Amino acid sequence: xxxxxxNFLFDALKTLLNSGGSVLFLICGTIxxxxxxxxxxxxxxxxxxxxxxxxxxxxxxxYISLHAHLLGALQLIVYAGAxxxxxxxxxxxxxxxxxxHGTFRGLMVRICGAVLMILIGGTIAGQLMxxxxxxxxxxxxxxxxxxxxxxxxxxxxxxxTPSKVQIARIAGCAPGQGPECGQYGGVGALGSAIYKDDxxxxxxxxxxxxxxxxxxxxxxxxxxxEEAAARKASRLAAEAADREQLAREKELSAQVAASGGH
Amino acid sequence: MELGxxxxxxxxxxxxxxxxxxxxxNVLVQLMSIELMLxxxxxxxxxxxxxxxxxxxxxxxxxxVIAVAAAEAAVGLAIVISLYRLxxxxxxxQVDLLRH
Numbered sequence: 052x053x054x055x056x057x058n059f060l061f062d063a064l065k066t067l068l069n070s071g072g073s074v075l076f077l078i079c080g081t082i083x084x085x086x087x088x089x090x091x092x093x094x095x096x097x098x099x100x101x102x103x104x105x106x107x108x109x110x111x112x113x114y115i116s117l118h119a120h121l122l123g124a125l126q127l128i129v130y131a132g133a134x135x136x137x138x139x140x141x142x143x144x145x146x147x148x149x150x151x152h153g154t155f156r157g158l159m160v161r162i163c164g165a166v167l168m169i170l171i172g173g174t175i176a177g178q179l180m181x182x183x184x185x186x187x188x189x190x191x192x193x194x195x196x197x198x199x200x201x202x203x204x205x206x207x208x209x210x211x212t213p214s215k216v217q218i219a220r221i222a223g224c225a226p227g228q229g230p231e232c233g234q235y236g237g238v239g240a241l242g243s244a245i246y247k248d249d250x251x252x253x254x255x256x257x258x259x260x261x262x263x264x265x266x267x268x269x270x271x272x273x274x275x276x277e278e279a280a281a282r283k284a285s286r287l288a289a290e291a292a293d294r295e296q297l298a299r300e301k302e303l304s305a306q307v308a309a310s311g312g313h
Numbered sequence: 314m315e316l317g318x319x320x321x322x323x324x325x326x327x328x329x330x331x332x333x334x335x336x337x338x339n340v341l342v343q344l345m346s347i348e349l350m351l352x353x354x355x356x357x358x359x360x361x362x363x364x365x366x367x368x369x370x371x372x373x374x375x376x377x378v379i380a381v382a383a384a385e386a387a388v389g390l391a392i393v394i395s396l397y398r399l400x401x402x403x404x405x406x407q408v409d410l411l412r413h
Contacts, residue, residue, distance in 0.1 A: 076314045080322050087326050087349055091333025096341040096403075103345050110352050117319070117363045122372050126355075129379050134348065134386050141390045142341060145397050164336075172328050176321040184316030184364030235366050244369035245376065256380045263384035271391035273398055 072116040079112035100138045107131045119236040319360035326353035340396070340403045344389050351382045 066074060086109060089102035107130045114123035156164075245253055274282070330349030337343055355375040362371025397403055 073314050076318065080318075083322070084325060084329070087329040090345055090349060091329060091337060091342065093342070096339055096345075099342050099345055103348060106349065107352065110356060113319075113322075113356060114359055116314075117359050119359045119363070119372050119375075122359060122375055125376065125379060129383055130348075130352075134383050137386060137390055138341065138345065141393060144394065145341075145403060168328070168332060172325055175324045175328060179324045180315075180317040180321040182317040182320045184361075236363075236369075236372060241369050241372050241376070244373050248368075249373050252377060256377055260380060260384050263388050267387045267391040270388065271394045273395070 075112060075116040079109040079116065082106075082109040083113065096142050097139070100135060100142060103138070104131055104135045107135065117236070119241075121236060121238050121241045316360060316364045320357055323353045323357040323360070326350075326356070338404050338406050340393050340405050343405065344386065344393070347389075348382060348386065351378060354378065 083106055086102045086106035090099045090106060093099040093102055107126060111123040111126045111131070114120075114126060327350050330346045330353060333346035333349065334343050337346070355378050358371040358375045358378070360371075362369065365371075393403060396408065400407060402408075
């Protein structure tokens with residue numbers, strides 16, 4: 052690459068990093084919207100899965116633009132790395148059937164549907180766009196030092212500057228901990244929140260995951276050929292035994308009736 | 314960007330996911346639309362937390378939503394596999410064994 056190309060790349064990177072998250076939001080938001088529409092409109096489920104993968108990666112980008120770094124990494128690891136892979140496995144197990152003879156709708160119905168979706172989506176988004184958050188607490192300096200809360204009076208009383216303890220509690224870690232702990236959304240802050248404040252839900256969720264694993268195996272296991280044959284044989288044997296029992300009882304009752312008759 | 318843009322985007326993604334769930338008849342695409350809806354809710358949670366950063370509650374909630382969604386996807390796909398083994402189809406309108 053020559054000099055002007057690398058300059059352009061550096062300028063683009065600088066715009067991305069200094070824009071306060073706007074450029075990243077625009078790019079990742081557009082990709083998220085387009086890939087979401089691609090997921091629901093794709094003909095074959097494999098294409099839908101690939102579109103879902105792109106959507107999940109763009110959502111990870113959105114989380115990073117929101118300074119939730121650990122959650123963005125977790126999104127990539129869990130969703131893109133496990134859930135979508137599971138979808139692709141199941142699609143490959145089932146076979147690449149496409150939806151060709153599935154939903155056939157006329158052109159007029161499709162146009163009306165698209166117009167309705169745009170109207171409703173525009174109304175919803177247009178109203179939600181005016182949700183106002185107060186001034187965002189953005190100035191996270193690279194050294195991890197939490198700045199003073201001068202333009203946002205948070206749990207401190209009016210007219211008081213918040214103490215170091217308050218700031219540290221707000222940032223989610225103990226005062227005096229290392230510089231990486233002061234970051235909002237970092238591993239230290241989110242990890243402290245999960246393992247200190249919300250430990251019980253965390254343990255319950257791990258039990259839930261264990262139960263889900265066992266349930267998925269139990270449901271999807273199916274029966275092998277000899278197991279199915281053994282079940283059928285035992286069922287037939289049980290039916291034969293029932294019939295035999297019934298015949299014997301009938302014979303017995305007939306004998307009783309005959310002997311009781313005379 | 315503003316909080317409103319993130320929430321508007323989350324609402325749009327939720328709308329797209331729900332339309333996909335109600336419209337498509339392929340069970341796998343329906344499950345993917347459920348994932349779309351869950352992701353949009355996660356985005357809303359994290360963006361609200363960003364504008365109220367004095368605790369990490371939104372991110373913790375989103376973490377649990379990711380975990381539960383993964384568990385639900387696993388069990389749902391197991392059901393899809395059993396269904397395919399039984400009926401040899403993944404179209405949801407051909408699953409009418411309980412219809413009288």
